[in-house]
Amino acid sequence: MTDFTRRRFLTRSLALGCSAAASPLMTPVSLAAAPFDNRLVVIILRGGMDGLGVVQPYGDPGYEALRGAPVLSGDDALMDLDGFYGLNPALAPLYPMWQAGELSFAHAVSTPYRGKRSHFDGQDILEAGSPDADGVTARDGWLNRMLQTVPGITAETAYAIGHGESYLLRGAAPVSNWSPEVDVTISPQGLLLADLVMHDDPVFRDALAQAFELADSDGTEVAGMDATEPTMGGAVRSMAEARGNASHTRIAQFAAERLREDSRIAAFSINGWDTHLGQSRMLPRALTRLSDTLITLRDTLKGDWSKTTVIAMTEFGRTARFNGTDGTDHGTGGTMLMAGGALRRQQVVADWPGLGEADLYGRRDLMPTRDVRAHAAWVMRGMFGLDRSTLETSIFPGLDMGADPNLIA
């Protein structure tokens, strides 16, 4: 440090220009070979997605009494799936994916969670993947437990993306985290100085190097000449952006870029499904976020899309009937979405319970006829060749996977 003069320092930083990625001070993230080639993306749809509103069983004679006449023609018409189910028109951008055999649904599914219909408990059980039989939910997430069963996992293998409370990937297996909205805006010189002050502490030095590489690779440069004076307006704006409509596609893009490299698993959430009121406005908004996300994943994954399965699951479905405020309340049975080139074909998988008064769970909710975890388990079996007993004991303790729904090609 003694011979580290300001002049020499500045010469160096000028020679480097302003790209952190080009900086020899930044050690590149070391990537180990992945243990398998297929890709799995798990999206948690937080808030309780209304399955009956997304994949509408318009062919069921009880549907109209619960939800009103299905819209079968015009601009807002359902996209027919198989003569019984129709897709909410807000998912029209995904229709080509359906036609290509890259989109499927599982209907009338739920976790083992019953009764109190709390988001808090429902999401915990969905992510822990263990039932609440004796009052205890596992502390690690099922996706992490899956990683624990596979040899050769590195931190790069799986990414939990976004910040928040997700515990799907929590646990003993190493996992990386990143939120693309974490942008460091610092001058090029500030960047070099940050590396300098952290240089002698390896924990900080390595994390910083990776941070800059990730931040640079997720579409926004870390260090720019335009690193301006911070303002309140800017801080509030960047928070709004992080929570707002743009963030889901950035997350999807970042996930896909990592999956193009050595990552194989990515998990993140899409919020906004708790449609207690004004569902006719709220639900399309959330569905648009979901379809943007899937399309971004497909387009960014390019050739690797064919090796990918995306599953999107929610903590519970919603009431079969509308409530008094053009919305639906917390329910039980719901819908899971699957997408990706690795799927066998387009299908709506269901042991359909019917929608008559006596068919409903508690005369109120869509009756769940299959455990949503069984579908996730069959996907992992198809994608990674995990054996059934591992899936039924370590990953989803106590699960009976039932018959093979043949989801994966």
Add this chain to the structure above:
Amino acid sequence: MAFQPVTAAIRFGCGLSPVVAPPADLASLFEQIVGPDEMAAAYPLMEFDAFQAEILEYRDLVRARRKARGTDGFQARRKAANVFRKNIRQRQMRWLQTHMLRRVDTRQGLRERLVAFWADHFTAQGKGGIARWGTTPYVETSIRPHVAGSFADMLVDVVTAPLMLMYLDQDRSIGPNSQMGIVRRNKGRPSGLNENLAREVLELHTLGVNGPYTQDDVRQLAELFTGMSFQPEVGFNFRKPLAEPGTETVMGKTYGGSDEHFSHVEEALRDIAAHPATAAHIARKLVVHFVSDTPDPAHVAHVEARFNETGGNLAEVTAALIEHPAAWETERPNVKQPFEFVSSSLRALAVPAAAFEPLNERQSQALLATPLAQMGQVWERPAGPDGFPEQDDAWITPQGLAARLNWAVTVPRILMGDLPDPRAFVDTALGPRATDAVRFAARASESVHEGVALILSSPAFQRL
């Protein structure tokens, strides 16, 4: 190695401050926790009984709204409930500021750190309605008064705290052979034990996961716990009709008998609190939290012995923690958790209360709550009952570090307007811990706000 004022202020306090001098000696550090609670007086926060009244008030608003569905009065009722909820959400951001200000101003930093330690050890979160915003009142009432008191007293208070009963499902647990259990079973309604609280009391709060208890002890303790419930009208309430009749045997000792009563629960809790495994578990956790992820066994043994000798007197236990030479060992100390990082930065900058006053809810979110979440710590909401992770590598991730750097670059400038000269600030924030590299960066940075940010981002500042 022995006591050092700067280390005392950082490792066992809220950081260095240009206004408050570090404690001069071990005795004055210890005085911080036994004297009157200055910050509770200077920056009061709500106690739980007041919050409980609000839970009731909100519940009534929601009921009124539900009854008015489909009538003309519905919109007005809906608005009333929404406004009430919104006010509480906004107050939550004020409370976050208050917590920060306590740490900026305090002369009793060790007390604040202990409150945070025990609040995390006894993590509890409300569910439903407005209860999710009840953590601050819970800590103020059930934790804060006990940090230099008796561990057993704290345990009893915490286990009977409404938030804990909700969080770990004790309020759903019904003795299978209790009066209510039989009635419910005959009606085909769910009735049965919920072991959640009993398990966590043994595994997390007292004996530790490797402690000498079995599944049978969990079951027996869960049976003993039946009857403990929370009702917003009365608060904690032991309801005999829910309590499993007969005796229960936990860790070889038999409790209860013909008459179901809370005193049996309390007796068991006090026995478990005094168990040597509890002393070992708590001692280790304290040293890990304050000093190092790989604690010196002699240091842990010293604290553990004091816990056993004094029957869990936490003032004495804390004294043992700070008096041992290993407490002052400085090679690779712990990394500050995000809340500690942010609050100690604000303290080093001596951010005045007036800087927070003009902030609205969104601005407080943007400057404090969201950055904490990006650093990996959703304030007052750890992911599980085991609290926030202690290991440094849970915090110094690429994402976490980037969020810290980003906060340091932007927020002090926004809050303060004029920032101190980095060349002087390096001594304010780091004292003798300033390295040549940090001094160089403070001189070489192009702007004042980046200079300050680099000092706050330095490992010397981010470690305890």
